[in-house]
Amino acid sequence: MTEVFTGSFTQQEAIPEEGIEAALAVLRHGRLHRYNLAEGEFGETALLEQDFAALTGARYCLAVASGGYALGAALRAVGVGPGDPVLTNAFTLAPVPGAIAALGAQPVLVETTEALTIDLDDLAARAAARPEARVLMLSHMRGHIADMDRLSALCREAGLTLIEDCAHTMGAHWRGTPSGRHGAIGCYSTQTYKHANSGEGGLLVTDDTELAARMILLSGSYMLYERHLAAPPPEAFASLRRDMPNISGRMDNLRAAILRPQLSRLADRKAAWAERYRALEAGLWGAPGITLPLRPEAEDFVGSSFQFLALDWPPARIQALVARAKTRGVELKWFGAPEPLAFTSRYDHWAFAPSAPLPRTDRVLAGLLDMRLPLTFSVDDCALIARILCEEIASLHAAAA
Numbered sequence: 001m002t003e004v005f006t007g008s009f010t011q012q013e014a015i016p017e018e019g020i021e022a023a024l025a026v027l028r029h030g031r032l033h034r035y036n037l038a039e040g041e042f043g044e045t046a047l048l049e050q051d052f053a054a055l056t057g058a059r060y061c062l063a064v065a066s067g068g069y070a071l072g073a074a075l076r077a078v079g080v081g082p083g084d085p086v087l088t089n090a091f092t093l094a095p096v097p098g099a100i101a102a103l104g105a106q107p108v109l110v111e112t113t114e115a116l117t118i119d120l121d122d123l124a125a126r127a128a129a130r131p132e133a134r135v136l137m138l139s140h141m142r143g144h145i146a147d148m149d150r151l152s153a154l155c156r157e158a159g160l161t162l163i164e165d166c167a168h169t170m171g172a173h174w175r176g177t178p179s180g181r182h183g184a185i186g187c188y189s190t191q192t193y194k195h196a197n198s199g200e201g202g203l204l205v206t207d208d209t210e211l212a213a214r215m216i217l218l219s220g221s222y223m224l225y226e227r228h229l230a231a232p233p234p235e236a237f238a239s240l241r242r243d244m245p246n247i248s249g250r251m252d253n254l255r256a257a258i259l260r261p262q263l264s265r266l267a268d269r270k271a272a273w274a275e276r277y278r279a280l281e282a283g284l285w286g287a288p289g290i291t292l293p294l295r296p297e298a299e300d301f302v303g304s305s306f307q308f309l310a311l312d313w314p315p316a317r318i319q320a321l322v323a324r325a326k327t328r329g330v331e332l333k334w335f336g337a338p339e340p341l342a343f344t345s346r347y348d349h350w351a352f353a354p355s356a357p358l359p360r361t362d363r364v365l366a367g368l369l370d371m372r373l374p375l376t377f378s379v380d381d382c383a384l385i386a387r388i389l390c391e392e393i394a395s396l397h398a399a400a401a
């Protein structure tokens with residue numbers, strides 16, 4: 001009998017009841033704007049910032065309107081301006097080079113390894129070739145974390161300020177340090193498909209007092225920064241408050257209310273994702289002609305998605321695999337598709353971030369297959385998905401031999 005999977009790859013879990021209650025309370029009192037506070041009230045947004053600062057061990061935290069907004073605010077805060085080259089991953093999502101291009105700055109794309117991380121040899125070479133580049137915007141794309149020990153040393157040597165895009169690593173660690181805490185600023189997204197869901201939203205963390213003050217002013221604090229709970233003291237704003245433009249992108253109390261109980265469940269959700277990821281990995285181990293990305297010992301990742309490589313397969317065979325999996329209910333995203341589809345974007349589709357061809361990245365993306373793993377899937381669902389993929393991979397492999 002041919003097994004078919006019937007789950008939905010885009011169905012996230014419901015918001016915890018506690019979050020629904022907190023959201024209803026905000027709706028009932030009507031003070032949705034973060035600075036609209038009753039006497040003695042802190043507000044859900046300021047409390048969320050305090051919670052997330054504690055979770056990441058950061059001195060300061062700012063909640064904003066989206067992950068993409070967080071990236072732009074971080075770049076502005078470190079002083080990136082028009083014409084500046086900014087190093088970043090070639091393998092990432094469009095909002096990352098987009099945040100750089102939106103400032104009139106120039107994304108300088110770096111090659112990708114078969115572990116789906118930034119290629120550190122290529123990073124060193126490009127940093128040396130472009131000594132005027134001052135910033136690395138590092139994207140932990142699909143939750144794969146590069147060797148942060150070597151990367152941090154490389155940034156120090158090259159004088160690069162590190163900004164981390166942690167859209168896929170909220171809750172992850174490298175050698176015990178939370179992802180987002182290796183550089184000057186960590187940026188997170190709370191958009192529906194990430195690790196906490198408020199529809200839209202973003203978070204920024206830093207230990208740097210001046211960067212925190214700049215980002216708070218940029219986000220549109222209307223000089224009400226004393227109403228924050230994870231912000232620098234008022235003196236830190238004195239010399240900046242007239243200089244930073246207001247580029248409104250605040251979070252509101254409704255979304256913050258939904259997020260707070262999700263953050264307190266992040267460790268449990270991560271454990272649930274790990275079980276699902278490992279079930280898929282175990283099921284696909286040894287399937288012919290494919291490779292699974294190695295996950296280093298130091299990497300404590302959140303398995304909210306799964307990737308494997310069909311390296312050097314002819315495109316027609318990959319297309320056949322995607323089509324056959326789809327008829328059995330398994331939605332694979334292929335990064336080698338000639339046209340940009342949904343969330344799968346490839347660097348040569350970004351006309352706003354022109355780059356010379358990157359042969360190592362091209363080879364990886366041409367063979368890269370990707371799946372979401374929503375927590376609405378059971379561990380058995382993941383084992384079933386692995387069986388379906390194994391059968392189709394084996395049959396295509398045998399036909400090609």
Ligand SMILES: *Cc1c(COP(=O)(O)O)cnc(C)c1O
Nearest residue numbers: 066067068093095165167189191
């Ligand atoms: C989703 C995402 C972002 C941006 O987040 P939004 O909240 O959608 O703006 C940035 N980087 C990566 C890798 C993402 O997947």
